Amino acid sequence: MSDSTYKIQEEGLIRSDITEYLSRHEHKDLLRFLTCGSVDDGKSTLIGRLLYDSHMIYEDQLEKITKDSKVYGTTDEDFDPALLTDGLKAEREQGITIDVAYRYFSTDKRKFIIADCPGHEQYTRNMATGASNCNLAVILIDARYGVITQTKRHSFICSLLGIKHVIVAVNKMDLVDWSEEKYEQIRDDYNDFVARLNFSDIHFIPISALKGDNVVAQSKNLDWYDGPTFLHHLEGVNISSDRNLIDMRLPVQYVLRPNLDFRGFSGTMASGVLRVGDEVASLPSRQQSKIKAIYGPDGAIDEAIATQAITVTLEDEIDVSRGNMLVPVNNIPHIGNEFEAMVVWMHEGAANPGKSYLIKHTSSMIPGVLTDIRYKVDVNTMKREKGCGGVESGRLEVEQDSLHPTSHKGEGDTHSGKAELCLNEIGRCHITLHRPIAFDSYERNRLTGAFIIVDRVSNATLGAGMIVDRIVSKSGHKKSPVSQNIVKSDSLVSVEDRQKLLGQTGATIWLTGLSGSGKSTVAQQLEKELTDQGQLCYILDGDNVRHGLNRDLGFSMEDRKENIRRIAEVAALMNEAGVIVITSFISPYISDRASAREVIGDESFIEVFVDTPLEVCEQRDPKGLYKKARAGEIQQFTGISDPYEAPQDAEITVSTEDLSPEAASKMIIGDLKGRGFIG
Template sequence: MSHQSELIATDIDAYLKQHEQKELLRFLTCGSVDDGKSTLIGMLLYETKMIYEDQLAAIERDSAAHGTTGGEFDPALLTDGLKAEREQGITIDVAYRYFSTAKRKFIIADCPGHEQYTRNMATGASTCDLAIILIDARHGVMTQTKRHSFIVSLLGIKHVLVAVNKMDLVDYSEEVFDKIKQDYREFAVRLDMVDQHFIPISALKGDNLVVHSEKMPWYEGSTLMHHLENVHIASDRNFIDFRYPVQFVNRPHLDFRGFCGTIASGKISKGDSVMVLPSRKTSRVESIVTYDGELDEAFTPMSVTLTLEDEIDVSRGDMLVRPENVPVMADAFDATIVWMAEDPLQPGKQYHIKQATKTVSGSVSNIRYRIDVNTLHREETDKLSLNEIGRCHVRLNQAIAFDNYRNNHGTGSFIIIDRLTNVTVGAGMILERTAATDSDHWDDEADERLQVELSNVTTAERSGRFDQKPATILLTGLAGAGKTTIAYALERRLFDMGRAVTVLDGQNMRRGITRDLGFSVDDRSENLRRSAEVARLMNDAGLITIAAFLAPQEEVRKKAAEVVGRDKFFVVHLNAPIDVCRQRDQEGLYGAADAGEIANFPGVSAPYEAPENADLVLGTHELDVDECVKRIVDFLKKHGMVN
């Protein structure tokens, strides 16, 4: 079970290579006071032979003076290293321990159970893949059990192992175990925990830790160590959204300029296009440099140095991303904040906000509510005190690039630093756009104090001047269906006919008014909403507006029609088979989507909903551009938009 191997004696280099390639699992133990967290870790270290003989002898001596096992060997003392911890028999600070087996390497965070050390627990959990939540079989689910479970859920730890400890003190009762299991599930149903497992154990006696306990024949599941060695975590990392916060610009001599950092998510290859945020300058990766030499490809969580083909300004705090997959750029967002300071959070007070490698000034403009972690109820408040958790609106003095925390821990988290003391006073997790706004903006009402100002030029006068009726023609279809090509050809034809016409192209909109948006379902919806508002203003000015957007959702297209006006909003579906669209793809978008490099790509990794009742359907795989334009013009003439 231990990390020892015969290779140590025969081929030390082969052993070190084998050990280096083992997968690393970070996990924490948490739960209420005296549930046995430190004892469990001590026994795991003992069972895996990770305790040196002199250390074991010292623990045996200390067990007589400080142990809680009646003078017998107390494994908890292996992690409770502080004098105050040994005197009180509790864990105060987070203790980290390392061990390995033949299959994996492990880093354990032993977190304190007392409520007053909740902030320490949140710190220990922030980098973990798995959480072991211990429950004393005598006491069942306690308040602190719920508190720690909520924080585990909040921090996005996907794998949760509920270890019902001290089964030896309840005569290894299956009924007690089942009751605790039921109680915990009833509470956890409101939490985001997709992978839960329950194991009855006795940490002190070693039952079900490494081998199945003969005293609990009714339990047929895996042992705790077997679960730790085999839980699947490889798919937990985000390999789709490339995010590279620049930590340091390496300029050792005139012929080399490299940008150092750790890949927060995604992967990158030589020759790939990248965009620098916030400048939005683009280039290509010339080389990927490491201490051991250059690589053709790198992925999260590797630390590398990237060089670019072009001499563009890149500084510490900037972020490299893929041009077709950008994070949100904004100076405000909603976040869940864990407050870690004795002085309460003061809305409006200026703090330093550090996210990834970038530090800016900002404040919490308001606290929407505080979360009672025992009941999960929301409470109104105007402050957050030590160890309290709340949902807050954060406003910065400059825009930063970020993702929501669920998708990307590295770019979706931040810490709050007091500007005077330089002490970290809070930690935050950025919420999704829909969660952050509580609205998708389609149904937002304008400020009632704003007055509607009417133009002195009437709609009839505009129609008479331009000899047309204003309308918006939405060209929708898969990427490669021909939306942009047909839109500009149609604009040319109508302009040559003497009509006032303009094009709103989705890609051009993203270079300006919607450049802060990504390509998630919500961001695509917001992109079309803003563009529909622009189209409505164009129509009010008497223009015919041609809108070329992928617009993959039927419900969102209907909302756009409501904004513009159903009587002047027409949907033209460019219905080309996806195989044809793939052949036309000169930018390699479909290939990148197939490889997982582009998320939420309609037709590949996200659905495209064809219009239910399109006003016009054009098979662009069968019709050339001129024929498509002719049919759209004929449609406009038929409906009286142009003569």
Template sequence: MTHSTDLIAGDIEQYLERHANKSMLRFITCGSVDDGKSTLIGRLLYESKLVFEDQLTALEADSRKVGTQGEGLDFALLVDGLAAEREQGITIDVAYRYFSTEQRKFVVADTPGHEQYTRNMVTGASTADLAVILVDARKGVLTQTRRHSYLVSLLGIRHVVLAVNKLDLADYEQEVFERIVGEYAGFAKEIGLTDVVAIPMSAYVGDNLTERSANTPWYEGPTLMGHLETVEIDDDLLARPFRMPVQWVNRPDLDFRGFSGQIVSGVVRPGDRVRALPGGRESSVARIVTRDGDLTEAIAGQSVTVTLADEIDVSRGDVLAVADALPGVADQFEAHLVWMGEDEMLPERPYLCRIGTMTVQARITKPKHRINVNTLEKAAANTLALNEIGVCNISFDRPVPYDAYTANRDTGGFVLIDRLTNSTVGAGMITHALRRSDNVHWQVVDVDEGARTELMGHSPQILWLTGLSGSGKSTIANEVERRLHALGAHTYLLDGDNVRHGLNQDLGFTDADRVENIRRVTEVARLMADAGLIVIASFISPFRAEREAARELIGTEHFCEVHVDTPVAVAEERDPKGLYRKARRGELPNFTGIDSPYEPPLSPEVRIDTTSDSPEQAAGRIVDLLRARGVIA
């Protein structure tokens, strides 16, 4: 199967026990396009006798059909499984392979070299202990070599193998090898990579992979497999403070209540004092429960159920931590961010954030700077595009327990998720909490919403009118306010044009500015509703994500979305302000409905068809809805 020993035939149980107790090394292969990453892994599997006979037969057939090595075996096909990868001879997705030798077990991630797939490389590197960075001996250190090396450093991988590959195509020249090593060493020092082992090799021929090659007599270092088997990983997870993000509250019956999760660092024993964060309640460990019985000790990497001596409130997403070495708790951070979304990052847009086992809502403020991976220079930036790396401030909607990423990957790393598509759009690494998050607190007040409602004689409400320019939003909003005023209701009309004369006069009409425009308006509307008013907000508000964020912030019971639905052709025909004509002439870039998208509501409380309903009829329907909701009598 993998490797044969006398133990397999003589004492299978002892062999399995020895195999189970081998150490595990997780590593990635990365580098620029066509540097030979997939070929390297395929050759390693082949040289280590880890390829089954049927796989070898299939490899021979595939090599003749889609191989890139003429009559020879194309070892990359052992790893590249996607049809597009085989057709183009490139790696697109991350390919994981498991194998073992007499000394160690391995999980290797073959990551793509194209810049457009950098996000896939980040995925593969997030759990790796070592990185094999390949460089084509004919090309030297390239942009993507630097990019991947910087990401390796950023993601906390400290052990690097610089594999100078395809040396057979450079006549095994020592000078070529040393020139590349020297060039890379300078860059590695700048980004903090200090443990770099350089190996000259030819992945296709097999030079210096499992045995020292006669083609490089001038090289006296280890083979690649020899280094992978013996490198000492400075795994200090056990020495770090105990952390266990709670994944599940285990309650099989009335007499048992435990908290299940994977220990990400440290050691825990019955009797240890622990604290549940972010709540802060303290207790001691009563039992460590597993399927095979209770443990006297559990360590990092184990999944267990912990019971506590006291009945304290612990939920999914909380972190159990040793009481005398606690993580921080904050809701605002500075973080490195790798942007992985096809659409650029929009400051202040709400995203979902997964940190540990907790999911929160997050907003990214304007990036502090973007990092040029070639020069390591920091450049001013308003946003981040696909595969760009920057430093940003990020704000969560609630406090979360955290460690700096350099101290703990699991409690210091997070991913950002698009709220509408559920796709991962960013990977972040916390550097530190912002001090202002500790200095700003909610002030308790005595006059609450109930007192204001009683004084006003009606409940607060936000009527959010959305639609294209020229749809009739302002006319309908004005008629609604006139009717409510006649009924004695306390109202305020927030109009899109009016707020841009004051509150939002500094904003333009880019996607990022539109997001910020609606964020500010949402906060103002929330304050007005908190004062007891019926707020009528009339804004194009083209993006669904911002309208949904407004609903969540304000609360569904106080929020009513009104879609003033008008076809673009009808709105353009009306064109009361002449804006469509200017947009068609190219004088108004980013105009909604022309060259900027409008995302209509999926399920608004009220839909107004302005091709059939008059403003008076529309206002009547909205006021009737407020009566039906009990907002007004």
């Protein structure tokens, strides 16, 4: 629909049904965006021009800005648009943006909240604050200078904070004679750089913010550009798919008890969709119930979606309190008291490993320790700094790992001495909490994957963190042994010597899946075929180890965790001896499998998800366990009374509903050969 047609329809609606017109505008979509770029690239000028040309400035504001332009103006014109957002006295005196300035405006199609962010490096914390809630970033580039360090720095921070949509506004085109060649060169340079970032939608627009070309109206000076104007693109960019409607998360902020007959749990939906009758679990206790009713501001509703503030009641009296989280029983986030995160430090006092802080995550405030600072990221070059000295080499790979911190490439030796995070610095940190919480990775869920660090004495906000996908990484974070007077001894035979002797490299094939999924059958077939090919391998089966090594363990969450830890330690030792270990364990929790990966080593750990539907497993029921669980004879049985957290990024997925054990075995052997573990 063209803009003229849309306006005609709107004018007709005003005349025929003013109530409908007002209701439609009340429920317009909201887009939050920020402007960033180097100093003097024209960020504030662009916003001022946008508000002025779209007639969103009141007459008294315009009159005041016109007067101030004669005193503080930097454009040699009667009207300096930048003064609309640069309101601080220091900003006007210096002609720069210091703090984040927020402005609201609305058009016929959409509502907007603008965050005008500072460009100076020392105000990185201000920019990170402004970007944290935005859907879109406007990266301004001065056409005279092209892509510079500040451009890369701000793009990196926007990518780190999960922004997917970017408008690259090539500003000051009037100062390069409206050169199409210059514009295309900048576009090519930025595209080369941005390939390493995690953006999904990038749009380039040549503009002159001061003169208004391509801001609201199409420019006659840029007749070679046939794309939308800046405002037109803002009105049309699709952000509806950005919301996570899959992973339902309801952090409980308050237990509502107005009388003896009502006990509700209030909070704001972080993500997903919640309906009456849905089965939910309360985390971290994992107690389960069903949604009995949902209440919004205007009374009972059938369903709620992300960002809605609601109160829910449950069919069962389970323990739920402030700081807990309600989630679907078949879609449970990570649960644990340790995680790694990219942290932006926002305080003059440096962050030091070993210091205790308060961690504010959703509605929880938990004491925690900044256990370790793995590395810092130089936001200008995007290289990692090793501890307190030196920078890693290998520019491209370092940049890739920095921007996608879930990677484990070369992370085993990044820490070389005590590090600290200073004001405006960004680093990857290991956090240990005093009690477990439920969390997602920031990339998956921006609300349940974010936290802030608070000083325990002053209550000042010290830093903001974004949890990375891997819960922990191989960096020496194992707990110390109880016995202190022990020393590790080295062997005279190296791992390489054993590999040469056996003609293979030690690895662990970690088969996970529901009981009855076919893990043991696949493991046995794999062991036979590897042995027939002359490879040394051994199966560690869940039932077998519980007859010996783990005979003292039950099936509680804590015992399952210890069961997996012991198996991982044994597998790691056998891998060092050059043996290919095949494990067959339900291992239902993502956090436990991640801990096993840490012990064994990411380079040696191959997770195989035996993906078989519960109904198929229950129909097979080779040991009669499902029947007993349904009858209540077995408590805490995975798939029935306990959840199974399916892998989100397993190296191999096999479905025994469709594949034979022989076919699954061949698939795994092919992967082993491809990774170079066997010849």
